[in-house]
Amino acid sequence: MxxxxxxxxxxxxxxxxxxxxxxxxxxxxxxxxxxxxxxxxxxxxxxxxxxxxxxxxxxxxxxxxxxxxxxxxxxxxxxxxxxxxxxxxxxxxxxxxxxxxxxxxxxxxxxxxxxxxxxxxxxxxxxxxxxxxxxxxxxxxxxxxxxxxxxxxxxxxxxxxxxxxxxxxxxxxxxxxxxxxxxxxxxxxxxxxxxxxDLRNEIWLKLWGNLSFNPVSVLTGGTLEALARDPGTRAVLAAMMEEARAIGEALGVVFSVSVEERLDMAAKVGAHRSSMLQDVDAGRPTELDALLGAVIELAQMTGIATPALKLVYDLARFRVLAA
Known part of the structure; x- marks a missing residue:
């Protein structure tokens, strides 16, 4: 066996x-x-x-x-x-x-x-x-x-x-x-x-949501549904996802859904607190580098500007280290 x-x-x-x-x-x-x-x-x-x-x-x-x-x-x-x-x-x-x-x-x-x-x-x-x-x-x-x-x-x-x-x-x-x-x-x-x-395409589909919703939830305390519904946070999430899409596509990734569709997918999960937010609240280490730090590393490799990703990463990193 x-x-x-x-x-x-x-x-x-x-x-x-x-x-x-x-x-x-x-x-x-x-x-x-x-x-x-x-x-x-x-x-x-x-x-x-x-x-x-x-x-x-x-x-x-x-x-x-x-x-x-x-x-x-x-x-x-x-x-x-x-x-x-x-x-x-x-x-x-x-x-x-x-x-x-x-x-x-x-x-x-x-x-x-x-x-x-x-x-x-x-x-x-x-x-x-x-x-x-x-x-x-x-x-x-x-x-x-x-x-x-x-x-x-x-x-x-x-x-x-x-x-x-x-x-x-x-x-x-x-x-x-x-x-x-x-x-x-x-x-x-x-x-x-x-x-x-083409597993990398699916890796990016999941990562697309995690790299945006998880750190933003750490900064705001919001659930997936609340972050996707609020116009302000939805705009921040969309900006992060657009930058990430440019990086993925530069590496040959094909995204099967649009940014808006991916945001709506997360909203349908409901009042769920992200795993990263749960980790911060519990005083545990987080996956910030695997979810967002690595994407910023790819941005540097590919020469793609990521002001939204870098801003959220820096703020979330401060929050994580201060927890």
């Missing part, structure tokens, strides 16, 4: 792992910590979705050395945490282990087999010093765009909010056997998992 480890099995990672374990399509192990880990060790992992609750009992540990080599490792930690877990990953990785990266923002492997003028470029804002590139190796990476929302209702208990899609793709654009295999396992577990040849 295929061995799959979810590293960072909080709300999203735990949801994915629980669905795989419930479907019994893989030998599932979860890496977690703290009270959440203790609760899962004692009583299993429970998931509430669509008014129903199920409980599974996968292997759980804080120490990857207890789990052994895996076929796939699904990494659902925040982007800023990745450099800190490189050594801990080593016991899970064999010669053919595939690493699926499900972080928000621009991924560290973005320019691996990109094919453009920046092919092989390391993004300093998300991979300082190229640590991930040099130690994990971009050839192991599968990209992912996670369109699911969940939260920890209590340690050992995940509440699924909305969304059921996890798109995956190779950095090269190849529809590989390893991507197809993981997609099939996720589909059997009830997770919609298309394999895309």
């Amino acid at each position: 295929t061995r799959i480890c979810v590293f960072g099995a909080g709300a999203i990672g735990g949801l994915i792992g629980a669905r795989l374990a419930r479907a019994d399509v893989a030998d599932v192990a979860l890496v977690a910590r703290g009270a959440h880990l203790e609760a899962m060790q004692a009583k299993g992992l429970s998931v509430t979705q669509a008014g129903e609750t199920f409980t599974v009992h996968p292997k759980v540990s804080a120490d990857p050395r207890e789990l052994g080599r895996q076929d796939y490792v699904i990494l659902t930690l925040k982007a800023y945490a990745l450099p800190g877990i490189v050594d801990a990953l080593a016991p899970l990785i064999g010669p053919d282990t595939v690493l699926l990266f499900g972080q928000n923002g621009l991924p560290w492997w973005y320019f691996y087999k990109h094919g453009g003028r920046f092919d092989g470029h390391i993004l300093e804002s998300v991979d300082p010093g190229g640590l991930l590139w040099k130690t994990l190796g971009p050839e192991r990476a599968l990209g992912a765009v996670i369109w699911q929302a969940a939260e920890l209702g209590a340690p050992g208990h995940i509440v699924h909010g909305f969304g059921d899609r996890l798109t995956i793709g190779e950095p090269s654009g190849e529809i590989s056997d390893r991507a197809r295999k993981l997609s099939a396992l996720l589909e059997r577990a009830g997770v919609k998992s298309p394999v895309r040849a």
Whole structure:
């Protein structure tokens, strides 16, 4: 049976792992910590979705050395945490282990087999010093765009909010056997998992909303719906998204919707407080550099002016550091 480890099995990672374990399509192990880990060790992992609750009992540990080599490792930690877990990953990785990266923002492997003028470029804002590139190796990476929302209702208990899609793709654009295999396992577990040849387009579609709404929510305290409805904040968001679109298009990205349509997509989520705002309020680190700092780095590389993005980044960075 295929061995799959979810590293960072909080709300999203735990949801994915629980669905795989419930479907019994893989030998599932979860890496977690703290009270959440203790609760899962004692009583299993429970998931509430669509008014129903199920409980599974996968292997759980804080120490990857207890789990052994895996076929796939699904990494659902925040982007800023990745450099800190490189050594801990080593016991899970064999010669053919595939690493699926499900972080928000621009991924560290973005320019691996990109094919453009920046092919092989390391993004300093998300991979300082190229640590991930040099130690994990971009050839192991599968990209992912996670369109699911969940939260920890209590340690050992995940509440699924909305969304059921996890798109995956190779950095090269190849529809590989390893991507197809993981997609099939996720589909059997009830997770919609298309394999895309143009995953970077979908990365930007999600990033487009995150790079604008998240930092502006940190500055204003507004929900997605409120920010999209207010004329003033909507204009700021639109200006940020227009600048980001110019950068993406300069790198070959095709945007499938307009700025106005993307703003309306976020408004339909409702009175949701962004994950970045929640992190700031809780005193946790944020994904500001992965979501916005990396885009500003791309702007410098491509020579595109980004006054709105830079202004919001500088203000949000001050707010984050002051929290």
